[in-house]
Amino acid sequence: GAVVSQHPSRVICKSGTSVKIECRSLDFQATTMFWYRQFPKQSLMLMATSNEGSKATYEQGVEKDKFLINHASLTLSTLTVTSAHPEDSSFYICSARPTGNSNQPQHFGDGTRLSIL
Amino acid sequence: AQTVTQSQPEMSVQEAETVTLSCTYDTSESDYYLFWYKQPPSRQMILVIRQEAYKQQNATENRFSVNFQKAAKSFSLKISDSQLGDAAMYFCASNNAGNMLTFGGGTRLMVKP
Numbered sequence: 457g458a459v460v461s462q463h464p465s466r467v468i469c470k471s472g473t474s475v476k477i478e479c480r481s482l483d484f485q486a487t488t489m490f491w492y493r494q495f496p497k498q499s500l501m502l503m504a505t506s507n508e509g510s511k512a513t514y515e516q517g518v519e520k521d522k523f524l525i526n527h528a529s530l531t532l533s534t535l536t537v538t539s540a541h542p543e544d545s546s547f548y549i550c551s552a553r554p555t556g557n558s559n560q561p562q563h564f565g566d567g568t569r570l571s572i573l
Numbered sequence: 574a575q576t577v578t579q580s581q582p583e584m585s586v587q588e589a590e591t592v593t594l595s596c597t598y599d600t601s602e603s604d605y606y607l608f609w610y611k612q613p614p615s616r617q618m619i620l621v622i623r624q625e626a627y628k629q630q631n632a633t634e635n636r637f638s639v640n641f642q643k644a645a646k647s648f649s650l651k652i653s654d655s656q657l658g659d660a661a662m663y664f665c666a667s668n669n670a671g672n673m674l675t676f677g678g679g680t681r682l683m684v685k686p
Binding site: 488490494498499500501502505547549551553561562564566567569 | 606608615616617618620623664668671672673674675676677678679
């Protein structure tokens with residue numbers, strides 16, 4: 457079945473550091489990928505839609521200069537949390553939908569737990 | 574805009590019994606899908622079942638079935654013969670034409686042995 461690999465699974469770093477999270481579709485191409493954020497005991501909130509070869513679309517309230525998204529190929533999207541602070545600590549999950557098949561559901565990565573000290 | 578509401582923050586069920594998780598939604602889309610995802614403590618998002626809005630027949634996947642009431646915008650999940658491994662957070666979700674998912678607040682299901 458369709459697999460999405462998200463890396464790293466866990467990051468602990470100091471305040472002010474920039475952190476890059478990768479989301480790869482392993483056996484399918486994905487023109488569109490999605491980045492979600494999940495606080496403890498809460499639901500997933502869509503942060504942005506990542507579009508291959510073009511700018512990401514950010515949801516209201518999400519700082520695009522804070523959360524940089526790059527979707528340079530049909531199998532890879534990256535989320536960079538720039539100058540991370542403790543309030544950025546959260547669980548980040550990506551998902552991808554196979555290109556050209558609108559009937560396919562999104563496939564989720566296993567998530568990245570980000571802890572900023 | 575889409576909204577998804579899960580009115581039950583927590584539910585519990587006895588092992589081998591049946592439980593129903595509620596979900597209501599609102600959407601302006603004419604064509605959409607509805608989903609139930611399971612998120613165990615590992616935090617993986619596991620697709621449990623999905624329903625195409627234009628299909629009247631309720632989707633079924635083994636012990637999981639839905640009661641889709643389109644006019645009422647209701648999409649409940651029934652888990653039959655509950656197992657200990659069913660314990661998790663369950664999220665109801667809908668998508669729009671751009672395939673963006675909107676999630677409900679989640680229901681924590683506990684299964685008692």
